[in-house]
Amino acid sequence: MNSRILIFLGVAFAFLLAIDLYAFKGIRLITENSKTIYKQLSTVLFWLESVGIYMAIGWMVFNMDKFRDPAFTNTIFTINAFILMSLATKLVFNIFHGADDLAFLGNKLVHFFNNGSATATNSNGTPISRTKFLTLLGAGLATVPLGAFAYGLTKGRFNFRVIRKSLSYPNLPDAFDGLKVIHISDIHIGSFPKGHESVAKAVKMINDRKPDVIFFTGDLVNNYASETDGWVDVFKQLKAKKGMYSILGNHDYGDYVQWNSSAEKKANLDLVKQRNRDMGFDLLLNENRTLEIDGEKIGIVGVENWGLRPFPQLGDINKANQGLEGVPFKILLSHDPSHWDAQVLEHKDMDLTLAGHTHGMQFGIEIPGLKWSPVQYKYPRWAGLYEKGKQKLYVNRGFGYHAYAGRIGMDPEITEITLRKEATV
Template identity: 50%
Template sequence: MRYSLEAYVGFIIFTVLIDFLLHRLVHKDDEKQIGHFAFPLGTFWFYSVPTVFILSFSGIFATIKTVDSPQLYVTFQWLLVAYLSIYLPKLFYYLGYKLTHSAIRVKSKFSSDGKIKKMNDGRYPTISRKKFLSQVGIFMASAPFISLMFGVMKGRFAFNKRYTKLSFPNLPEAFDGLKIVQISDLHLGSLNANYKEMEEAVRLINDEHPDLVCFTGDLVNNFYEETIGWEKVFSKLQARIGKFSILGNHDYGDYSKWPSPQDKTDNLNKIKGSHMRLGFNLLNNQSQVLESNGDKIVITGVENWGHPPFPQYGDLKKASKGVEDIPFKLLLSHDPDHWDAEVKKDYDYDLTLAGHTHGMQFGIEFKNFQWSPAKYKFRRWAGLYNEGSQYLYVNRGLGYLGMPARVGMPPEITIIELTRGPLGTEPM
């Protein structure tokens, strides 16, 4: 609750500050002319719009902990889109205006009447400094607005396949060439019955003819009711050997107050049952040995384990019992922080699959460069990581949470091929 309160207070400060600074910026010259306490045209909108958002978010903040329906999450995410579509452009307008103003502040570039000096023998018209800065601000403001709209309309369902080929000397011969498809973080309540779009994701997965499909947690936002109707989509997933899943931090119902502990337990049990209904074999601190032609590998799944405020229900010691001698081990663990905190230090899992971060649903990825705000919160936030003989892959998520958009961080379908050979990665 403390973390949520801090975020809420930060939101209010950000909203009021942006509107105050932008109001002062736009009406600065007018106030000099008509008095410091005057109310120039447009003032109403600068104060009424943030008031509407603050009151709206206040209502959601007050009820989110006691809500007994997933619909409020859908309302919240579209309210957030409306908020960001207004306030991100405002922020970038202000930054563009102020930064450009600072860059051209040298007096020699301007005439005494505030006009930009004529260039090229007067062939181009002059423009006032304020108008020029405003145009720069408008240009800067358009970028986040267009990006957000693209992320809402197209980006959230622009499914992206990412291929990785890993070689292990201890991979049994019968499993040479094993193809794993990983998906993560569906958040079915956020998808809001977009069945047709997710059927396309299922088709893309089935086109790969995987041996294993691994789902690494966060089936829902909070409630069992979010899963209703989705069996007609995900039961169509095909895998030669099997489909395995684990729970994520959102699957426990910890983000709401329940009438009684039994109600929360019932919700969790129904969510667990939904994994089977959707066609997955749920591994709760459990291992399953896979055998082919006398060779064996093991797939282990743990419940969520994360640093506070995320829950630590995972029991890797319990899950690993009895499979210590299996030559190759695959682990499903929702939170990538678990890999650094426990997995790679105390256990010999060759490959761990995680999700959780979503890549913050926003970032920039170009060739070997990748950046996202997620990197400031998570040490391992997207893609493949390696230390010694152990690998971790962090899936960027197939669904979305909070904001129904993805900008530069498309929903991911991970395809990993395992081969027998010298330890390392191979191009695909």
């Protein structure tokens, strides 16, 4: 193992151990007046959990070759979820447990610089009682991230929801007024436990909406086409009256894997494309299709992945748009929402763009008056509807999950969009 990995492992363990030692100090404070058996039990449970986290991190570091192996995806993503849960819980606890210690340290520093030397502070019991109160408060508040990550792991990642939007356009042909579109994105099917019933349930939820069209905006897999094994028949159950269309996302190209040859990588990509088609999708690779109702048409434009560097910029709107010059309304499928600001807005004939990619970071807060996720600092257009002039962008929060097994405040999304003809005066 190279020295950089060993240094990283040493630093990581030192950081986690410091957090654990300080958190354990708080546990001892809370249990100081408890019976011996409870003190011993709290100590054993605390350090069993901590040592378990260290062992899990060590296992991942020594098995980095398995990171891209579909057989270990669920294990690694689940370990990541437990690490995040442990870290977030202890950090919240330590913030409150350490508040009085920080105040005490600040007071000592003030005395030192004011008087030229540090002086002892009289102890009348008040600082200790305040410390214990803050520690107990921290213990109570630490249950929030603990509960949130536990929910995200066990329920949140499978809690599919339908978000409904009605979008009006003056240039929508009359025949398409009321067209019902289902939009999904970022399936990441290799992240799901094999055969998990939530996927079939989501497919049924889509079919129950009786869509006219289904659009899928990329990332069918994490890396390998083989991740789709056993899932094709599930997605073949999807039904749409006027067709199903898909594009590729950044993960579909296999760029995160060390392949033995370029031919092997190409074969994987070719199979990912074929799996899209096997599921019933018409895969658009810088191509377009037209939908026609009663002699009126709209254009469906699908580009390959275009993202800000280091993501590949394979999308070609000009190529994909060829032949649609006389079509009055167009829907663009583009995986990465950053494409909208970078290029799409220059193409005024792209009325509605559908994207995904961000997953809403699988973590955020969405309540009336507040919509926030850390991902917004990288992707300003990260979830929901955005408008500029007459053009609209909708960013789907994702069907699946990646990197860690969980979703907190950012449920997997099935978007139902109804297109409406806007009345003109």
